[in-house]
Amino acid sequence: MKYSVKAPAKINLSLDVCHKREDGYHEVEMVMTTIDLADRIELSTHERDEITIESSGGYVPSDSRNLAYQAADLLKKTFNRSEGLHITIDKHIPVSAGLAGGSSDAAATLKGLNYMWDLGLSLDELAELGSQIGSDVAFCVYGGTAIATGRGEKIQRISSPPPCWVVLAKPSIGVSTADVYRNLNLDQIEHPNIDQMVDAIESKDYEAICASLGNVLESVTLNEYPEVRHIKKQMERLGADGVLMSGSGPTVFGLAVHETRAQRIYNGLRGFCNEVYMVRMLGESE
Known part of the structure; x- marks a missing residue:
């Protein structure tokens, strides 16, 4: 079977x-x-x-x-x-x-x-x-x-976000999740507004979702791994609507409503990063 x-x-x-x-x-x-x-x-x-x-x-x-x-x-x-x-x-x-x-x-x-x-x-x-x-x-x-x-x-x-494109780029490095959490200074981080993100998702407000993106672990990973910071800056330069590191990294993702912009971000990242993906956000259980 x-x-x-x-x-x-x-x-x-x-x-x-x-x-x-x-x-x-x-x-x-x-x-x-x-x-x-x-x-x-x-x-x-x-x-x-x-x-x-x-x-x-x-x-x-x-x-x-x-x-x-x-x-x-x-x-x-x-x-x-x-x-x-x-x-x-x-x-x-x-x-x-x-x-x-x-x-x-x-x-x-x-x-x-x-x-x-x-x-x-x-x-x-x-x-x-x-x-x-x-x-x-x-x-x-x-x-x-x-x-x-x-x-x-x-x-x-909760409800699913509105549909959009997601471009992901992973540099050829490894990041220890345990080390990232160990080096996190809880007294100096800027906490994201979770309620604001949930409200934006529930109301299908794509712009508010992009404005509410936040990950406190960036405060560690972006400082210790300049490759990750570089990818994030490149995604922002290439016009992603919102950019964030996922989890403890090292993958960074950028959001785009329009396929043409997502394709431009994807093409721009392929020049210096081997693992780049352009996919749709699912958001709903299959």
């Missing part, structure tokens, strides 16, 4: 860090939405009681470090499944990019196995399981657009 599931990437339209919690995590408040850049997960059962991973992308672990593996292993153990599973990941989302590629693969695996194994779990139940794997997995289970709080696992779904 085979089953295929789409695993879309996410971007942060707003990312705020409130304080550091006693458990070592940071309390966050984020507005996230899905975009039409996606991996494709194919699940197939086999007789041996094991989980195997195959990926088209480099730098993707094929063992228990892989979040899709962890998702399958969690369901196997929780529901005492004895059949083996082969997971094929057709990778399109760049790795370690701040776009939740691994988390989306895990969420797609949870949803696919829920169907294949006829587990009958609701999205809420799948999201609760997913939160055991990673902070972004719960959001990726739901997809669409949502406010995420806690360490990112508490999800409040």
